[in-house]
Amino acid sequence: MSIIMFTNTKGGTGKTTSAFLVAEGLVENNSVAFLDCDRNRHLSKWQERRGGEGPFMIVEADNQNEDEAFNQLTELEKAYDVVIVDMEGIKSQIIYLMLQLAHLAIIPLRPSAMEIAMTADTTQIIHKCSQAARRSIPYRVLLNRLSGAIVTKAEKALRAELRADSIPVLENGLLARESYAEIFATGKTLAELAEDGKRSHHNALANARAVSTEIAKLIKEL
Numbered sequence: 001m002s003i004i005m006f007t008n009t010k011g012g013t014g015k016t017t018s019a020f021l022v023a024e025g026l027v028e029n030n031s032v033a034f035l036d037c038d039r040n041r042h043l044s045k046w047q048e049r050r051g052g053e054g055p056f057m058i059v060e061a062d063n064q065n066e067d068e069a070f071n072q073l074t075e076l077e078k079a080y081d082v083v084i085v086d087m088e089g090i091k092s093q094i095i096y097l098m099l100q101l102a103h104l105a106i107i108p109l110r111p112s113a114m115e116i117a118m119t120a121d122t123t124q125i126i127h128k129c130s131q132a133a134r135r136s137i138p139y140r141v142l143l144n145r146l147s148g149a150i151v152t153k154a155e156k157a158l159r160a161e162l163r164a165d166s167i168p169v170l171e172n173g174l175l176a177r178e179s180y181a182e183i184f185a186t187g188k189t190l191a192e193l194a195e196d197g198k199r200s201h202h203n204a205l206a207n208a209r210a211v212s213t214e215i216a217k218l219i220k221e222l
């Protein structure tokens with residue numbers, strides 16, 4: 001029903017990590033499927049590591065055949081409440097195609113002036129697709145790898161810069177947390193990691209849920 005696409009033509013900005021965390025939050029109240037367009041196949045590897053089924057469906061997109069990938073997305077949309085698309089960090093035709101169907105695009109980026117400048121490539125693609133589709137495709141920047149829960153001066157300045165460029169930013173950002181990398185190393189969900197009672201996992205879970213709750217609210221309003 002709702003398609004949320006995690007995209008940034010720059011590599012390594014946290015698309016797969018944040019897509020996973022949002023999926024884990026949304027699956028508490030929705031059926032969720034992943035369309036994995038990231039050729040690194042981190043999601044399938046995560047599932048293998050846990051020895052099979054997880055809380056959400058994971059489908060590997062046919063990256064060699066864009067038409068087929070498009071069909072995969074339309075089929076998943078019919079069967080699941082939410083489909084999360086994890087794009088790879090390069091500029092490719094498939095981004096344009098998938099955006100046509102997206103209800104919301106999320107652009108994760110590190111909070112640095114350089115990364116913001118490099119995001120222009122992605123926002124231009126979204127604007128072009130909006131023009132072509134004759135509808136405004138909603139998108140939000142997600143600040144990833146923030147240094148702490150307290151908003152720093154530097155973060156405030158970056159948010160102001162993005163606002164000045166009319167780029168909408170999610171209120172909640174993801175902090176830099178070891179727990180997020182640990183998910184992919186262990187094959188566990190964040191909630192499963194937090195079962196050990198460690199404060200670091202608990203805090204990471206609270207942060208991730210704040211982001212997924214904001215996105216859940218957003219897709220209801222769109």
Ligand SMILES: Nc1ncnc2c1ncn2[C@@H]1O[C@H](COP(=O)(O)OP(=O)(O)OP(=O)(O)O)[C@@H](O)[C@H]1O
Pocket residue numbers: 010011012013014015016017018038040087088089090144145146174175176177178180181
């Ligand atoms: N908030 C975070 N805290 C700690 N580590 C993070 C965080 N976000 C991302 N990482 C780490 O940064 C690296 C890149 O993250 P990720 O794979 O999610 O990026 P990506 O945008 O999907 O990359 P690609 O463009 O290659 O698909 C990974 O090693 C991941 O564990």
Ligand SMILES: [Mg+2]
Pocket residue numbers: 015016017038040086087088089
């Ligand atoms: Mg990725």
